[in-house]
Amino acid sequence: MSSSSSSRTLKIGIIGFGPFGQFLSKTMVKQGHTITATSRSDHSHLSTDLGVSFYRDMDEFFEADNDVIMLCNSILSLSQVVKSMPFHLLKHPTLFVDVLSVKEHPKQLLLEVLPQESDLLCTHPMFGPESGKDGWKDLNFMYDRVRIRDEAVCSSFLQIFGSEGCKMLEMTCEEHDKMAARSQFLTHTIGRALSEMNIESTPIDTKTFQTLVNLKESTMRDSFDLFSGLFIHNKFAQQELKNLEAALDKVKQKLLDRTNKELDPSVSNNR
Amino acid sequence: MSSSSSSRTLKIGIIGFGPFGQFLSKTMVKQGHTITATSRSDHSHLSTDLGVSFYRDMDEFFEADNDVIMLCNSILSLSQVVKSMPFHLLKHPTLFVDVLSVKEHPKQLLLEVLPQESDLLCTHPMFGPESGKDGWKDLNFMYDRVRIRDEAVCSSFLQIFGSEGCKMLEMTCEEHDKMAARSQFLTHTIGRALSEMNIESTPIDTKTFQTLVNLKESTMRDSFDLFSGLFIHNKFAQQELKNLEAALDKVKQKLLDRTNKELDPSVSNNR
Numbered sequence A, B: 001m002s003s004s005s006s007s008r009t010l011k012i013g014i015i016g017f018g019p020f021g022q023f024l025s026k027t028m029v030k031q032g033h034t035i036t037a038t039s040r041s042d043h044s045h046l047s048t049d050l051g052v053s054f055y056r057d058m059d060e061f062f063e064a065d066n067d068v069i070m071l072c073n074s075i076l077s078l079s080q081v082v083k084s085m086p087f088h089l090l091k092h093p094t095l096f097v098d099v100l101s102v103k104e105h106p107k108q109l110l111l112e113v114l115p116q117e118s119d120l121l122c123t124h125p126m127f128g129p130e131s132g133k134d135g136w137k138d139l140n141f142m143y144d145r146v147r148i149r150d151e152a153v154c155s156s157f158l159q160i161f162g163s164e165g166c167k168m169l170e171m172t173c174e175e176h177d178k179m180a181a182r183s184q185f186l187t188h189t190i191g192r193a194l195s196e197m198n199i200e201s202t203p204i205d206t207k208t209f210q211t212l213v214n215l216k217e218s219t220m221r222d223s224f225d226l227f228s229g230l231f232i233h234n235k236f237a238q239q240e241l242k243n244l245e246a247a248l249d250k251v252k253q254k255l256l257d258r259t260n261k262e263l264d265p266s267v268s269n270n271r
């Protein structure tokens, strides 16, 4: 297969065959790519059902001659997983892709350890098994072409998402992390707080409250590992948590000020 | 028109012709009811456009011989508005209805001041100009038949909402307030906190983050008077604000615990 063809089928190896790796593999298999996987736990039964070859052994997985090796493990396990990767077994330059929900951390770590001749594409599909269950059309896909020499393999990989209708957004890993801390991390934090409160649908829900119940439920479908990864390995997250606390304090203070004004009859209540 | 017919057109007087009173009047006019209104501010121009007769003078409004007088003023202004109502001018027993977003407060206040022969229906349409802009089908309508003797007028009034497809939910004002503090007040609090943070759409929004941006926007369309009314006059709201703060603290603590575990290599990272 010529490397100059605009889109070719790829041999893709997935490291970390959890919920998100499995989810991505379904569309890739459907598109005709050849998928292998390896993971900490044994997912071989499920892999067979999905049309994916599963290797329990990382060495055998590395020897399997993949065009692309895609990291789909948890954010928190990245440094451990990277340490266990037998790069010397690679038979040729390989495109490494990660899909972690934080981006500066894998970029830096992978630039340190990848063989010089291997390419690196850092990506974040801004959707998951729930929001992407009816297809990926109009869902956002962020990527940073950190070190790309084999354009053919890289563009064939990006085409997997482009051809499903994703909005393809090229930006730096740092730009991503800044925005994601204010959007995705914030969303998860609120979803988890609502879960700590045990909020549930009531007979008198407003439409907007129903969206909060849905938010809680979709947040809790993702692992706590994922959520804590968003916090620990995105340097902007801590500040956004502080901003959320400060904002809630401000709202509370405005309510208390208004309450005092209402209670003090010497102050006018007119707007 | 006989008072025993299952649904008759009504003469409805609205006190408080702000965003919500105007919104309700449109559907009532469309259904053929005769609507008059009075308000602190002069809304006479707008009223004409809506097919509503506007009285600047509360006395004239009370003399206008309404079947129903509906309170659509702000929660915070209720005691002041009630004081200004010339009940002695009523020509016959009248059904008083309130639509305030808290329910125990108007129930108690109105039971104290209404003429003995007047009926009282406390209601809360769980929707507004935004969520109800494409019709009221399947939207929740809460009501408490606090003191009803004229069944015909009461059921004709309820039919306004029933016939539009609202889910009609009968419950006590106290049950309402308990649930609404955990749902509507909570939703508004989060929407206002997001607004204090100035969150905005990003190029890499997830679907769930988009719902939070929408929540912020729809919350900020309601007045701060409305929001502070939810807090000041629902006795359950303060506790729910505390619950939200405690929940956010818990989430934060879990994140910090996990961070410490990650930083201390003597502790295993396995799930």
Ligand SMILES: NC(=O)c1ccc[n+]([C@@H]2O[C@H](COP(=O)([O-])OP(=O)(O)OC[C@H]3O[C@@H](n4cnc5c(N)ncnc54)[C@H](OP(=O)(O)O)[C@@H]3O)[C@@H](O)[C@H]2O)c1
Binding pocket: A015, A016, A017, A018, A019, A020, A021, A039, A040, A041, A042, A072, A073, A074, A075, A077, A080, A081, A099, A100, A101, A102, A124, A125, A126, A127, A128, A129, A222, A223, A225, A226, A229, B269, B270
């Ligand atoms: N879920 C989503 O919607 C979504 C969307 C975009 C990106 N992502 C990213 O995709 C990745 C996977 O997410 P996920 O939803 O599947 O859940 P996750 O909890 O973030 O990751 C689960 C995966 O990490 C592996 N793993 C966890 N701890 C490990 C360890 N100590 N050593 C080796 N492997 C370990 C698991 O292996 P085993 O299964 O073998 O135990 C599993 O494959 C994450 O980096 C996440 O940020 C997820």
Ligand SMILES: NC(=O)c1ccc[n+]([C@@H]2O[C@H](COP(=O)([O-])OP(=O)(O)OC[C@H]3O[C@@H](n4cnc5c(N)ncnc54)[C@H](OP(=O)(O)O)[C@@H]3O)[C@@H](O)[C@H]2O)c1
Binding pocket: A269, A270, B015, B016, B017, B018, B019, B020, B021, B039, B040, B041, B042, B072, B073, B074, B075, B077, B080, B081, B099, B100, B101, B102, B124, B125, B126, B127, B128, B129, B222, B223, B225, B226, B229
């Ligand atoms: N908006 C909604 O989605 C919604 C849904 C269900 C129930 N409600 C309830 O409906 C009522 C009206 O809500 P709203 O959205 O229109 O906004 P609001 O800010 O809660 O109330 C505005 C109305 O209150 C009147 N008002 C305010 N302060 C007053 C005072 N000191 N003296 C006399 N009148 C005063 C205003 O009169 P002027 O306009 O004449 O200045 C206006 O008619 C509230 O009780 C609210 O809880 C609202």
